[in-house]
């Protein structure tokens with residue numbers, strides 16, 4: 030099949046390279062690990078995207094997760110327009126912040142108080158500072174394969190060995206910062222026990238993604254998450270759930286609700302802002318009382334609680350509270366995933382579609398994968414072909430085989446049928 034036209038996108042990309050490092054404002058957008066230059070998007074509506082060359086796609090990236098209602102949902106758009114007409118930012122409290130907080134706190138039992146920030150990274154950075162301030166300890170235990178934004182101390186990868194000090198995975202992160210981060214593999218109880226033994230009374234918190242979804246979809250067993258909960262409590266460390274992806278995605282209470290586990294601190298982003306730049310962190314009233322101006326842990330933001338962003342969040346979260354919203358979305362996803370899996374099985378293709386809630390990940394393997402190290406980097410060659418074939422058939426997936434796909438309520442059953450056909454044909458090419 031012929032490649033889609035990218036004339037206009039290529040021109041725009043050329044120009045963008047004069048302005049931005051790598052031509053983009055966030056690295057994964059640069060299409061480095063797939064074919065071609067990035068598509069410049071002109072418009073989104075429902076579950077569809079149009080690029081600058083007029084190509085139309087079914088969108089499974091959904092802005093990397095925020096758009097659980099699809100693009101341009103009237104409830105979000107109308108709220109935003111109303112808010113914009115009254116002014117964009119005041120740097121003073123507004124009733125909209127109360128309204129969004131009330132919506133969250135009355136329907137999500139996992140947090141008692143919340144603080145709004147402007148991104149997921151900011152939420153995680155603040156949650157870590159809070160954990161350190163609260164416990165008066167410095168070290169943070171994180172898992173290889175979990176991404177928590179570009180917070181200095183989180184840009185670390187595992188060294189060799191079961192329990193390691195982090196090694197920086199980005200230039201510009203001082204080694205002394207990485208030394209405060211301990212990195213261990215997922216799904217390995219011994220490694221967690223060993224870490225607490227090796228660093229007694231030093232670990233402020235364990236941080237884990239609600240469901241690790243940034244390095245493939247590494248679904249952990251509930252018992253393991255429960256074990257992390259128990260071990261952190263026994264060691265007077267906090268458990269931080271980074272729910273930037275899973276919050277309001279696996280249900281209104283996110284992964285914490287899904288697993289029925291109470292984290293000490295929770296971070297949110299993406300969905301909470303309806304497509305506007307919003308993040309948040311929340312915890313018990315007692316833990317949150319440590320945040321300034323009530324407590325000694327400083328955290329602030331000129332645009333925090335921005336009225337336009339709050340209005341978008343209110344519009345989006347109100348829709349999620351409609352009875353049956355998650356059931357319908359999750360069932361639709363499960364049926365879609367099952368068909369693709371069945372097709373691959375019938376054809377004896379080595380493909381496993383990992384999925385939870387309305388998240389999915391195509392892995393070119395027949396093994397169960399629960400750890401970053403179990404992903405074969407060579408399988409990404411197949412993804413590269415798959416991605417190209419999908420684009421040519423009008424399907425937009427994030428441009429990396431390590432990224433998950435998202436289904437929104439705007440993806441109709443008919444559209445998913447069309448998407449399946451394109452996926453089947455693309456798989457046939459990958460395995461031809």
Ligand code: PMP
Nearest residue numbers: 148149150176177178273274298
């Ligand atoms: N935590 C998780 C789990 C994420 O998936 C992301 C972003 N993909 C972040 C934190 C960072 O959020 P942001 O990009 O809004 O800074």
